[in-house]
Amino acid sequence: MSEVLDLSLLKGTPQQREEISVALLHGLKTRGGVKLKNHGLPDQLIYDLFDWTRKFFALPHEDKMLAKHPPQANPNRGYCFVGQESISSISGFEKGLPQGQFVRDIKETVDFGSPRDELVDNIWVPEEKLPGFRKFIEEFYETCFKLELEILAALARALGVDENQMVSLHNKAENEFRILHYPEIPASDLADGTATRIAEHTDFGSITMLFQDSVGGLQVEDQQNPGVFHGIESAEKTEIILNIGDSMQRLTNDTFRAACHRVTYPPSVKVGSEAVIPERYSIAYFAKPNRTASLFPFKEFITPSTPCRYDDVNAWDFQNLRISRLFK
Numbered sequence: 541m542s543e544v545l546d547l548s549l550l551k552g553t554p555q556q557r558e559e560i561s562v563a564l565l566h567g568l569k570t571r572g573g574v575k576l577k578n579h580g581l582p583d584q585l586i587y588d589l590f591d592w593t594r595k596f597f598a599l600p601h602e603d604k605m606l607a608k609h610p611p612q613a614n615p616n617r618g619y620c621f622v623g624q625e626s627i628s629s630i631s632g633f634e635k636g637l638p639q640g641q642f643v644r645d646i647k648e649t650v651d652f653g654s655p656r657d658e659l660v661d662n663i664w665v666p667e668e669k670l671p672g673f674r675k676f677i678e679e680f681y682e683t684c685f686k687l688e689l690e691i692l693a694a695l696a697r698a699l700g701v702d703e704n705q706m707v708s709l710h711n712k713a714e715n716e717f718r719i720l721h722y723p724e725i726p727a728s729d730l731a732d733g734t735a736t737r738i739a740e741h742t743d744f745g746s747i748t749m750l751f752q753d754s755v756g757g758l759q760v761e762d763q764q765n766p767g768v769f770h771g772i773e774s775a776e777k778t779e780i781i782l783n784i785g786d787s788m789q790r791l792t793n794d795t796f797r798a799a800c801h802r803v804t805y806p807p808s809v810k811v812g813s814e815a816v817i818p819e820r821y822s823i824a825y826f827a828k829p830n831r832t833a834s835l836f837p838f839k840e841f842i843t844p845s846t847p848c849r850y851d852d853v854n855a856w857d858f859q860n861l862r863i864s865r866l867f868k
């Protein structure tokens with residue numbers, strides 16, 4: 541996935557709009573993901589996002605624990621310390637694979653939802669511990685939500701389905717947004733396969749917008765060659781890696797298939813060596829259908845040659861089925 545698509549072409553000439561639609565469709569249909577530049581989020585906003593992320597994780601442990609995630613899956617909000625959540629429990633879930641060996645994720649995260657969420661509140665450290673953090677995160681959430689809707693509308697147009705239907709399924713901003721820190725560790729800690737940075741998985745939502753620093757180690761499974769993973773580098777922190785999630789796979793009846801991804805050794809570090817794996821920061825914005833929305837495939841994707849592959853389930857039940865496994 542080396543090519544970076546220029547999303548500003550969505551506002552270009554008819555020919556440019558056609559070209560970018562074709563490129564989006566091709567990347568998402570064949571790889572489940574594309575990289576985007578000129579997406580409309582200001583560069584400075586993304587640099588600030590990384591700065592705030594670094595500042596949060598630099599707080600003393602006892603301060604971070606003031607915003608701790610509950611021990612169970614819901615509400616999925618707040619700070620998870622290293623070891624609290626391990627994603628291997630859902631690796632292979634959507635592929636129908638047996639739930640395999642437990643692998644520990646060496647990461648710490650904070651999950652946020654919409655500041656306007658009617659069901660659950662965010663969990664914050666007291667303002668004096670990190671003045672300005674809450675305001676920044678709440679504003680970033682809303683800015684990303686607007687971009688999400690633009691991307692979903694563009695995908696609907698490219699797929700030839702009703703743009704309004706796609707947008708209205710997502711209009712409540714019932715998304716989740718997470719900042720991640722992978723602490724510095726000796727490579728030998730990952731050598732025996734019982735621990736990793738984040739185990740392979742697909743995201744649950746419709747689309748994920750992922751930002752990463754330059755450390756590396758993110759890998760996406762080749763959809764044509766299952767089991768083969770390719771490294772995904774970002775030339776700039778400001779690039780967005782746009783991934784398909786399980787909910788979009790359902791809505792499109794497998795026209796788009798969720799990108800299976802993981803984070804492991806960066807390319808610069810030899811597996812099992814004495815080297816130190818540098819710390820890494822990333823941010824993932826998981827766009828999700830409204831909780832009450834049905835994930836039944838759009839009618840356009842159900843044809844005699846592509847019969848319906850999915851039951852009717854609503855987004856909230858689907859999410860809970862997945863997330864409840866993470867905290868067992």
Ligand SMILES: O=C(O)CCC(=O)C(=O)O
Nearest residue numbers: 720743752758803822824
């Ligand atoms: O850190 C990354 O680049 C990926 C994070 C991720 O896949 C997730 O939180 O779902």
Ligand SMILES: [Fe+2]
Nearest residue numbers: 741742743801
């Ligand atoms: Fe993910």
